[in-house]
Amino acid sequence: MIEIKNLNKYYGQIKVLNNINLSIDKGDIFAIVGHSGAGKSTLLRCINGLEDYHEGSLLVNKKEVKNLTKLKLREFRKNIGMIFQHFSLLQRKTVFENVSLPMELWGYSKDEIEKKVLNLLELVGLESKVNSYPKELSGGQKQRVAIARALTLDPEILLSDEATSALDPNTTTSILNLLKKINKQLNITIILVTHEMEVVKQIAQKALLLEHGNIIGLDVTEDLFLKPDEKMKHFLGEEEVVPKEGVNIKLYFPKDNAYQSLITSMARELDIDFSIVWGKLEEINTHIIGNMVINIKEEQKEIVCKYLENRAITWEILK
Ligand SMILES: Nc1ncnc2c1ncn2[C@@H]1O[C@H](COP(=O)(O)OP(=O)(O)OP(=O)(O)O)[C@@H](O)[C@H]1O
Numbered sequence: 001m002i003e004i005k006n007l008n009k010y011y012g013q014i015k016v017l018n019n020i021n022l023s024i025d026k027g028d029i030f031a032i033v034g035h036s037g038a039g040k041s042t043l044l045r046c047i048n049g050l051e052d053y054h055e056g057s058l059l060v061n062k063k064e065v066k067n068l069t070k071l072k073l074r075e076f077r078k079n080i081g082m083i084f085q086h087f088s089l090l091q092r093k094t095v096f097e098n099v100s101l102p103m104e105l106w107g108y109s110k111d112e113i114e115k116k117v118l119n120l121l122e123l124v125g126l127e128s129k130v131n132s133y134p135k136e137l138s139g140g141q142k143q144r145v146a147i148a149r150a151l152t153l154d155p156e157i158l159l160s161d162e163a164t165s166a167l168d169p170n171t172t173t174s175i176l177n178l179l180k181k182i183n184k185q186l187n188i189t190i191i192l193v194t195h196e197m198e199v200v201k202q203i204a205q206k207a208l209l210l211e212h213g214n215i216i217g218l219d220v221t222e223d224l225f226l227k228p229d230e231k232m233k234h235f236l237g238e239e240e241v242v243p244k245e246g247v248n249i250k251l252y253f254p255k256d257n258a259y260q261s262l263i264t265s266m267a268r269e270l271d272i273d274f275s276i277v278w279g280k281l282e283e284i285n286t287h288i289i290g291n292m293v294i295n296i297k298e299e300q301k302e303i304v305c306k307y308l309e310n311r312a313i314t315w316e317i318l319k
Helices: 040-047 071-079 093-107 109-122 141-149 168-187 197-203 221-226 229-234 262-272 298-309
Strands: 002-011 012-024 030-032 054-058 078-085 158-163 189-194 207-210 214-220 247-253 276-282 287-296 314-317
Touching: 002 040, 002 314, 012 040, 012 276, 030 040, 030 168, 030 197, 040 054, 040 158, 040 168, 040 189, 071 189, 078 141, 093 109, 093 298, 093 314, 109 298, 141 158, 141 168, 168 189, 168 197, 189 197, 189 298, 197 221, 197 276, 207 221, 207 229, 214 221, 214 229, 221 276, 247 262, 247 298, 262 276, 287 298
Parallel strands: 030 189, 030 207, 078 158, 158 189
Antiparallel strands: 002 012, 002 054, 207 214, 247 287, 247 314, 276 287
């Protein structure tokens, strides 16, 4: 649905997006992650045609975005809803009026607007707030209004620019659950920009990591977190502190393997002792994944490696 090839974008002399290549399928929930200034919002704005790009290609539904005429661009943007960190609601308008705004601009009839807006407010769980004003709503409720507004024109794509960054963790989870529901029920492709790894873990099926305009990771979310490469570790700020003595082995448990008592059976079968340096289990995109570092004696290295080689498990010796 979205195909980006060798995309470069400059602000003046400064290259802010460097050789971006990625594709997003219909129905995906795709995260663009990075620290401040990485180029996330710029990439999002290139996707909806708000920003121009200088080199490369960006196809949405097989159309090159930068070649769209003004008129076509207006039609194109109708197909892309957007939500923001600070909700962008009009304070003097009620919830109903805020949500109905895009439909009014597009000249829909009063009946169509009323039906659609009430349906959407029900979908986002705000039917009781139809006549409230934004100042009477919590942050989470304001974002629900913004989500309803973004869906009025039946877009195929929803772009979210740090939509949960101003919310507390519980409210964030409830908004992410709403986005998942929308993705499933309406089959809307969701692209979200965030600097929060928790958001990525909770919702994204795939994620792109951006640093200074460069892609430093692009994968299925579980794989990004299951076995992070050096860049990803640095990105996550994870420094592995391990004992200097002996051999440290890191074990990665994929989705369905997390609960297997592999290490206890290994200890029993090989009749060896080892220490667990650290371990953690995490829920990523509804799958449990985990990793663990064990420390063994140098003389046990060969037999343990042999044992692990015969298992369906990923592992590495930490240097
Ligand atoms: N209109 C502009 N003119 C010039 N430079 C810009 C403009 N917009 C963004 N930049 C620069 O481009 C780079 C990428 O900005 P962008 O807003 O895309 O990053 P980001 O990853 O979304 O950051 P944040 O999370 O802080 O919003 C930054 O160095 C920024 O200063």
